[in-house]
Amino acid sequence: MPARETDRPVGPARWTSLDRGGRSARSQLLLVVAVAAAGIVTIRPMGLGGRGLAVVLLFVVNCAVLALRLVPESALSDRLLTVWLAFGVLAAAGLIGAGRSGTVYVFAFLLTAFAGSRLDTRAALALAVSCSLLCGGVLYVQAEPGRYATTVLGLATGAAVLGGMAGRSRAQATRAAIAAAESAEKAARAEARTAVLAERTRIARDVHDVLAHSLAGLNMQLELVDALIDTGDLDRIREANGRAHSLVKESLRQAQWTVHALREDHLPLRESLTAMLESSGHHGALTVVGDVRELSAQSTRCLLRIAQEALTNATRHAPGGEVAITVTFTEEATVLNVRNRSATSPVTAAAGSGMGLIGMRERIALIGGALTTGPVTTGPDSGGWQVEAVIPR
Template identity: 65%
Template sequence: MGYGHAVPEAQNAQDHGPASHHEAGPWAEPGQAPWVQWLPTLLVVVSALWTVRPLGLGGRGLAVAVLLLINCVTLAARHLPGSRVPPRVALVWLTGGVVAAAALLGVSSSGASYLFAYFLVGHIGVRLETRPALALAALSSLLCGGVLYFRLGPNHDLLPWTLGLTTGAPVLIGMLNRSRLRAVRAAISAAESAERAARAEARTSVLTERGRIARDVHDVLAHSLAGINMQLELADALIDTGDLDKVREANQKAHSMVKESLKQAQWTVHALREDALPLVESLTAMLESSGHRDALTVTGSARDVPSPVTQNLLRIAQEALTNAARHAPGGEVRVELTYAARTMTLVVRNGPAARRVSPGAGSGMGLIGMRERVALLGGTITAGPVVAGADEGGWKVEAVIPG
């Protein structure tokens, strides 16, 4: 093929070459198949091998063959990942590629050798930063344009010298593609970061929910089983005394605690399902089932409160009542619920023990659980012995919750 018939192909390469160079190697569209990245390079190489002449083992034919091989290797190297090619090495490699492309254009007498310059300069716009990319594009235009202008090779009178100048134009399209690809990768990176953050948030939510379930399970199992165990131990000890009335009393209390445990299990299910519970009614039922009638005092106008507030206040009251039954059996218990303008206050007081305290250790998680619940609601809690008044020698728990 002569140069005179190759001009339309050069124009076609100018139109389509730059669009393909960004598809190679690390400059390809994310997720693009490797064979799609290599296809333009293979087409250029095959086209050059088919059309560039002369080719031989001596004289100008050998020079054309060597330069053709250098251009093919240089063009294929654009598929190397950027991490494997340092910037200085890339600059030297691409500069040599521009010189080799101009040299091939000058030595060969026919064929589409100019395609190497178009595709390589387009890749320069993607691979290098703006200043060196523009400098190499200008070098390509000067060298290729000079070869054709001064007619340094055979049959160059068939090609306009302005064709050589246009070999630097694809660098602009390459630079645009570089900016677009960077924007795409930045968006992908941001999406991946957002996904990682979402996964971390999901893990945190799971851990928080596990903590809540652990507190609820502790409230139901540890409290209920500890109270039932105390009554059964008391009944076992009373059997040896022969006092059947007290044995029956202890047994009845154990049965009552079993029933209360079933109610607490129901409360736990409500809490896990985020069902709403009536606070005052639930507190009253809890106190009565624990044997403390008319122990609740409500101050202020009762109002509906969010479900988490109701659930956690009930759990705090349950913990305080369980501790009172364990450490101050027979002691008087009083519960105060105060509705203020912006807060709710729950106070559970118990007097000193009225009968012998059965030895036994709790789980140690009760007060920790109460503090966690109050912290989740943004409130405060105090717990400690009563040092003065009618309940001196007893214990007081006070929780203040906003809402």
């Protein structure tokens, strides 16, 4: 069902447009009524015969042309409006010639002003010049020899076109400002939608960091327990059940970090990494090299998430192995290196989703950094695994 006008969201610009349109229509109606009433009261002669009848007919025609102010611009083509206004010029000049008193000049002034506000410049000026010449000519013919002062009033009727053109320029500027405001509002809404989508993507990565590995490992252990129940091997059942409990505890720790990171705008990098290592059972495993500097909130979140993912992978694929994190600050970049040694406890094979590495690469790419992963082949950590993230300064 199509939305009604009242059902559509109305912004400030739309309210302004509707309000101005309503006020303009009311003011035009009041103007037409006031001019017609003043003409009825003041213009003479008016009657049912002779000159009075001619004045009445010309007055009616002038009022009809003046009523065009009430017609919306879109309802009349420029050509039709020009024809009507040209006819109105003749009627206005005729009324000035037939009427002897009152507001006979008002129609000519209002007509040229209206032409300036609705027609293009060339057509408006042509009608204004025609109106001035006709009205001035009529008054010149009627004037007594040597008394042509009123002719100047007839020639001045065309000057009102300048006021109409100025009003048209203001109206166009107002419409342009309203259109610009509406465009800006649409752009702001689009930007807000983009920000929401980006935030959803970030939250999806954070949720994956907590749930994907933990739930996959927990599911594997529970399936192993189900398989061992039939064998009656209580020792292996207890071992698998213990690993499941460990995974649950690890998941809770990871969930706490995720909620904390989502709530905070800017986490301290060193303190957060230290707490993360200690919660994983690796005390004193953080090394900071170089002059520490504050990173942006986005860069800090990225490094923390990569460290969190790397620690989760180390716990899963190299249980019991030592883990060390090094953060190096140089003039060109900030480097995060997470290394783990080989496992010292039995490793239970499990297929990963592959989303962890993808998530890390997506995070680092968003801030223009680079990520490398692979086995450690030299040094005391040989046989282990490392993850290195580089964020340019």
